[in-house]
Amino acid sequence: MTVTFVEEGGAERKFEGVEPSQSLMEVGRTHGVSGILADCGGACACATCHVYVDDAWMEKVGGADAIEAEMLDLVSEFQKPNSRLSCQIRLREELDGLRVEVAPNGY
Numbered sequence: 001m002t003v004t005f006v007e008e009g010g011a012e013r014k015f016e017g018v019e020p021s022q023s024l025m026e027v028g029r030t031h032g033v034s035g036i037l038a039d040c041g042g043a044c045a046c047a048t049c050h051v052y053v054d055d056a057w058m059e060k061v062g063g064a065d066a067i068e069a070e071m072l073d074l075v076s077e078f079q080k081p082n083s084r085l086s087c088q089i090r091l092r093e094e095l096d097g098l099r100v101e102v103a104p105n106g107y
């Protein structure tokens, strides 16, 4: 499957042949996507993997659960309606073509 990150500054990083059953954060970190720091390693405890899901994908991706929403509150100055923590987005075939923008993290 294919996923695309848009880094801060507008650079597009498109990855093809991505295996499902990993998180979107893992793809970004593996390929050194700028702004995907993932300090907590995917435990939903740092909010340094914050992305904005492209509007066209929001319905399929779905919203944050209560624990993720609490973490997003920690970066509320950057939060938008389409904010998600990429470590909490589990890739599946349905999300082939997913496009997200990396959120500024303030660090």
Ligand code: FES
Pocket: 025, 037, 038, 039, 040, 041, 042, 043, 044, 045, 046, 047, 048, 049, 071, 085, 086, 087, 088
């Ligand atoms: S990697 Fe820490 S919240 Fe996603």
